[in-house]
Amino acid sequence: MIRRAGIVLAVALFGFVFASLTVHHVERQSLPPLAKRYVELVPQELGAPNVITGILLTYRALDTLGEVAVLFMVAAGVGLVLGSRARRNENAPSDTPPSSRQASEIVRTGTQILVPLIAIFAAYIITNGHLSAGGGFQGGAVAASSAILLLLADPRQQFAQHFLSSTESAAGVLFVLVGIAGLLFAGGFLDNRVLPLGQFGTFFSAGAIPLLSVLLGAKVGCELSVIIDRFRA
């Protein structure tokens, strides 16, 4: 009873704080100076129509690299937490019959139709990240959703672990190499102007941003697939 009263009190206090925040929230009428600079500079300096991708893959690309490192650490951490479980299950006597029944025909047929479409859509999102809404993280997450679908259709599906881990490592190394090339031939680490900027708004433009997008998409897609795969019983 006291516990419940405490919860109600805490939620009510949070609600009061949030309500006063909402009441005093004023909508901005113009961009703050830093955002204005970004909106001006990304199309002019980097040649990328999508300002957010320009920020993520050039001005703040070091953060993006750190974020990918966080994803890698999560894959390693989940493997560490769940890893000993898989080994113990292998050693355990397997006299119990597999309780999981097969997925329904709708799921299996749907998977066969949808997985290629999801792969194409992911490639589209990744390669058009500099032109319209999209980018490496988003496309990589879409690609990983096809891994979930494959696992739903057949829980005993074996992923090519070796391929996933080597693709992920190669993409990570290439990402850093492009960054070092920026350090040597352009303005700084992960500067996109190591490649010609091309004509504004076309597919091959914005310097190294499409290349970085593809590398990031491959890395994120592989990492998320590995994380999903680790959760399998």
Next chain:
Amino acid sequence: MISIVVFATGLTLILIGIWGMLTHRNILRIVIAFSLIGTGTHILMVAIGYVARGTAPIIDAGLSITEAPMRAVDPIPSALAVTAIVIGLAVTAIMLALAIRLYEAKKTLSIDAFTESKW
């Protein structure tokens, strides 16, 4: 006007998440409540970056380079939201992995069973 609605939606989601975390005893429900707080935070960030009558900061036929600084919304909170979503996913994955291990230890997901870690 519209950003206030989105702002209130984000805060409401955070409030629902806090309430869910405090009332539920099942670890999976607590993880879901935690994800709700994260989602509410993302919506909040996007609402803060909104500029009145603004549009997405993507230069195309509808938004020329010259008028972009006047009409685009703040791109920084959007870029930050992408980061926050990935970190949220990472935290959720670790929490779920720990939940699996806790279930194996006690064969239950109720936090009432884990009294030894209570102070």
